[in-house]
Amino acid sequence: MLNAATVLKTNAVVFAALGDATRLSLLAKLTEGEPQSIARLTSGTRLTRQGVTKHLRVLEDAGVVRSIRVGRESQFALEPKPIEDVRLYLEHVSRQWGQALMRLKTMIESETA
Numbered sequence: 001m002l003n004a005a006t007v008l009k010t011n012a013v014v015f016a017a018l019g020d021a022t023r024l025s026l027l028a029k030l031t032e033g034e035p036q037s038i039a040r041l042t043s044g045t046r047l048t049r050q051g052v053t054k055h056l057r058v059l060e061d062a063g064v065v066r067s068i069r070v071g072r073e074s075q076f077a078l079e080p081k082p083i084e085d086v087r088l089y090l091e092h093v094s095r096q097w098g099q100a101l102m103r104l105k106t107m108i109e110s111e112t113a
Helices: 004-018 021-030 038-042 049-061 081-112
Strands: 065-070 073-078
Touching (some): 004 081, 021 038, 021 065, 021 073, 038 049, 038 073, 049 065, 049 073
Antiparallel strands (some): 065 073
16 A cells, blocks of 8 residues: 555656646557557657657656557557546545535525524
8 A cells, every 4th residue: 555645656647647638648648448559650740759759758657548569669558557547536525615615605604693
């Protein structure tokens, strides 16, 4: 079991990786299911292969994609677990905020009654 500090650090790395429009666009392409080559991921964009590779490495370092060697070519595939982990974390934070807002509402209503 991971401790809270480790979970926060891991989530922060994923959030940082997802905090870029180009990387989100690459992830959207990878959600189509099959691993994709850099050439395929570059197709239809104004990005260079080197630019796409740089963004893919950030996503790979965050654990949200993995590279697969196919002959001489690297292909990239979505790794959904880290994204699911941050989704669960956001749900937890959302519940905490919801509870805090309900407490605030109750306090304000009891003071005005």
